[in-house]
Amino acid sequence: MNVISDIICDTPEPHEDVIEKVRETMPDDDTLYELADLFKMFGDSTRMKILFVLMESEMCVCDIAELLSISQSAISHQLRVLKQAKLISSRREGKNIICFLADDHVRSIIDQGLSHVLE
Amino acid sequence: MNVISDIICDTPEPHEDVIEKVRETMPDDDTLYELADLFKMFGDSTRMKILFVLMESEMCVCDIAELLSISQSAISHQLRVLKQAKLISSRREGKNIICFLADDHVRSIIDQGLSHVLE
DNA sequence: CTTTCATATGAGCAATTATTCATATGTTTC
């Protein structure tokens, strides 16, 4: 006996209960979009590199750019995106803007991803 | 005393040690791209919905499409992407193709993301 | 207050991507 549901196709038996269960446990649409938007932040290698750097140490913008060999402008644009997502934050220190992780979930999310990729 | 490094900008003191530490702990480029590609899978709401459904129960393609009110073609295209990423797998059962999660990391990654979004 | 340094920002462009539409493939049923 399988657990396949029958909504529109001719599977042996209908399983409205499974459908109902799925419908109930699905987060609402807003949450789903928020969730996808969050993961979008990790879905670009430049942002991923920035986050890896900041996982080790807070750092000013130009040092991040230099360390990663990516243009200052590109870094700045991505930092803005990451700030909007509230994953990083910054403070001024003299002429420099120091960036740092604003959320501990960043570490655990990346770690989960890493353990998938590295196995 | 701060931990800010000095690569190209005029911060009080050079911190080559921090730079070195970051350079050492950064995964190689291939891993970084793989990691970003993995998270890209979670960065689209359609794929996120599909994964949520499959976290509850395996299900055939047309039921997923019906349940999510997304066209069969769109679902099929995204299923292909998810299969290529080895996040889901499928088997034939009569006329239907049954899809199911192929990786337990999916759950833990999404859970980490959810706990960020829901707080 | 002018210059310099660090960062931000906007426009423009190229690349990527998610969807739709039409159609192909493959399985079952009659």
Place this chain on the structure above:
DNA sequence: GAAACATATGAATAATTGCTCATATGAAAG
């Protein structure tokens, strides 16, 4: 084998996105 059904796929399109280049902002140093 023909018809019906479930799924896959390719081309075309629209939207999103990440980068570059030029320039603006804003703090600091002289």
